[in-house]
Amino acid sequence: MSRKNRVPLSDRVVTAAEAALAAQHFVSAIDVLTGIGWLDSGAVERWRRGQIDCLEEVIQTGLPGISEAMRLFQAWATARGLLPSETAYVDRTARRQILRFSRSGNPAIEAAYRTHWVSPELSEKKRERMATKASRALELVVIQPLSTEWTCHRCGGTGDLLMMEKPGPACLRCVGLDDLAYLPAGNALLTRRAKANSTRHAVVVRFSRTRRRYERQGLMVEPQALADAQRDREAR
Numbered sequence: 001m002s003r004k005n006r007v008p009l010s011d012r013v014v015t016a017a018e019a020a021l022a023a024q025h026f027v028s029a030i031d032v033l034t035g036i037g038w039l040d041s042g043a044v045e046r047w048r049r050g051q052i053d054c055l056e057e058v059i060q061t062g063l064p065g066i067s068e069a070m071r072l073f074q075a076w077a078t079a080r081g082l083l084p085s086e087t088a089y090v091d092r093t094a095r096r097q098i099l100r101f102s103r104s105g106n107p108a109i110e111a112a113y114r115t116h117w118v119s120p121e122l123s124e125k126k127r128e129r130m131a132t133k134a135s136r137a138l139e140l141v142v143i144q145p146l147s148t149e150w151t152c153h154r155c156g157g158t159g160d161l162l163m164m165e166k167p168g169p170a171c172l173r174c175v176g177l178d179d180l181a182y183l184p185a186g187n188a189l190l191t192r193r194a195k196a197n198s199t200r201h202a203v204v205v206r207f208s209r210t211r212r213r214y215e216r217q218g219l220m221v222e223p224q225a226l227a228d229a230q231r232d233r234e235a236r
């Protein structure tokens with residue numbers, strides 16, 4: 001056991017799980033594995049974007065360790081009286097594929113990873129709303145910042161558009177969306193066609209100071225998809 005890991009695994013699992021529960025009223029396996037330092041959020045993000053075959057590939061320990069942490073997590077959640085809620089994990093690409101956690105693909109193991117443990121203190125309605133929100137695959141959201149005084153946390157650069165990641169804003173080149181073309185909102189038919197033709201897309205939003213909320217500005221789509229949609233329109 002290295003000096004860094006002198007705290008027993010069971011304590012580390014409980015600390016990570018309690019922190020996540022306090023912050024969001026539910027805990028997932030990903031929260032725990034991230035909380036104990038076996039998984040970094042960048043890797044989770046790549047996995048959610050469909051760039052990694054299965055999550056276990058990027059967990060920084062072997063299968064025995066993972067199984068032990070999962071067992072401790074479930075024992076804690078059960079003892080704590082939390083309610084299991086199976087959550088669909090779908091990748092954040094236009095393909096919306098079911099994400100795989102384990103190398104084995106064993107259904108019971110997959111289900112254990114997918115299960116969110118929810119605080120029983122929440123009302124049933126709130127729990128339902130939370131489950132719906134978690135299950136809905138998040139759309140990729142690109143932000144048009146109000147000022148260009150921001151720095152990409154990965155490369156130190158800046159730009160007209162950014163994506164928020166856990167550590168901070170990232171430029172489109174770093175998140176791998178810089179090849180997409182911008183299509184401003186306003187033409188519903190063109191937007192719908194370009195989106196349908198594009199295997200990847202992202203919604204562009206901008207914060208409105210007067211309305212105090214993010215508002216949709218347009219869409220990022222593959223340039224070819226946009227060109228095809230424009231040609232279709234002209235052909236009519």
Ligand SMILES: [Zn+2]
Pocket residue numbers: 152153154155156157170171172173174
């Ligand atoms: Zn960058």
